[in-house]
Amino acid sequence: MRLPLSLIRLFLLWILCTGFLSAQVVVQDFPVLGQLLPRDAGGTAALDIQGLVTESGWDRAVLELYADDVLVQTDAADLSYVGSLAAFELAVTLTAGLIDYRAELVLENPSGRLGVKTADHLACGDVFFVQGQSNAVAADYWSENVANQWRSPWIRSFSTGSLSGFAVEANRNWYWAEGEASNGPGTVGSWALQIGALIVDRAQVPVAILNGAVGGTKINFHLRDDGNPMNTGTNYGRLLWRAQHSGLRDHVRAMFWYQGESNGSDASQYAAQFADLIGDWREDFPALQKVYVMQVRQGCGADDTSDIFEVQRQLAVQHPDVQLMSTTALPDHDGCHFRIGGYQSLAFDLARLMGRDFYGLPFGPEVEPPNVVQAWRSNLAGTEITVQFGPAGTLMSAENGAQFDFRLQDGVTVTSVSAQGDQLILQLNGPTNSSTLRYVGRSGGSSGWVSNQNGVGALTFEVPLM
Known part of the structure; x- marks a missing residue:
């Protein structure tokens, strides 16, 4: 059996790090305590590991998956040695949910089992x-x-x-x-x-x-x-x-x-x-x-x-x-x-x-937050503005004080705000020549807001005033 290049590299890295071969297995991609494995579109996550057994005498490598302390999956690989080295690849699948998983890697031979690695609370x-x-x-x-x-x-x-x-x-x-x-x-x-x-x-x-x-x-x-x-x-x-x-x-x-x-x-x-x-x-x-x-x-x-x-x-x-x-x-x-x-x-x-x-x-x-679509002068005197919101502006409401959060370029002020379905009606203290309307919100405070039926506040905005 020819060892995969990735496992040869893993083996060499292990030698460099340890200086001697004291353990029975080198493992790549084994999870760690408390790790979350992200689920795919099918609602599962594959736990794939590669390893290298560094002592002969073991017949199988086994990966066991426990869900809430109950063994639910096992994958095993028969070991084929090149000298004293045997490579293996194992995989189990986790299903998304409020399930406390544990993964265990063991080696087996006719004489028994050796626990190699454990990852709890996956x-x-x-x-x-x-x-x-x-x-x-x-x-x-x-x-x-x-x-x-x-x-x-x-x-x-x-x-x-x-x-x-x-x-x-x-x-x-x-x-x-x-x-x-x-x-x-x-x-x-x-x-x-x-x-x-x-x-x-x-x-x-x-x-x-x-x-x-x-x-x-x-x-x-x-x-x-x-x-x-x-x-x-x-x-x-x-x-x-x-x-x-x-x-x-x-x-x-x-x-x-x-x-x-x-x-x-x-x-x-x-x-x-x-x-x-x-x-x-x-x-x-x-x-x-x-x-x-x-x-x-x-x-x-x-x-x-x-x-x-x-x-x-x-x-x-x-x-x-x-x-x-x-x-x-x-x-x-x-x-x-x-x-x-x-x-x-x-x-x-x-x-x-x-x-x-x-x-x-x-x-x-x-x-979603109410988002303005357009605003226009809605009476001949130019003292009223209607503000139209998009689909999120269902059953709009305007608390007292909201009038202070609107700005017109010419200094004309908003004196009151009322809501009608997905629109706001702004009354002004005089006719305006402003080309834009701004809604700026405020810092601090807990009232005076413009929001929809879910209480989601309106986005602040600057739009042309027609």
């Missing part, structure tokens, strides 16, 4: 990533100590969100995902953790989440080093390294992007930089289906004159795989971040979108 499920700045980090900024109530053995993460490339590469461990700390081992942020909990509850599928967000960063901080994409000295490279070494890279289904406040003072290059970023994501994460973009809110560097809001609204026009989510009507905003109530509301909004997009839940367009 899972099979889905993969989602998070990137952005501090509202993507979504740590416990107000020391409320409640986000980790959603921790679960079915929500996993890999390595660390540290800004140190050395720390990232030194950590190849799997963790229960953590929702309160920031940029540490297993940290995913509070709203991402709750999304994971909602998926586990509704779809009965484990989830792996990697969060690479860093607070206070502009979009250029997140761009790829095209000469060395996995450069762990870069933010992009650290997340890509984690994706590669966790085995998740080819199975990321969605990316959550919450960033833009730090570009609030200059959004002129934002669309072009985002196009570069999403293009690189599509290349490096080939299973990527959706990019959920949070349109940022005033605060943390984005004031009511910023262009960032409209630039982000247009991303869904420019990129068909982008799904926007508003942040306007989220409660408990402190002017920059959110208390847990705000992040919890965001998690529910995003989980509905994911339920529709990935899990077949029968949600209609009202799970």
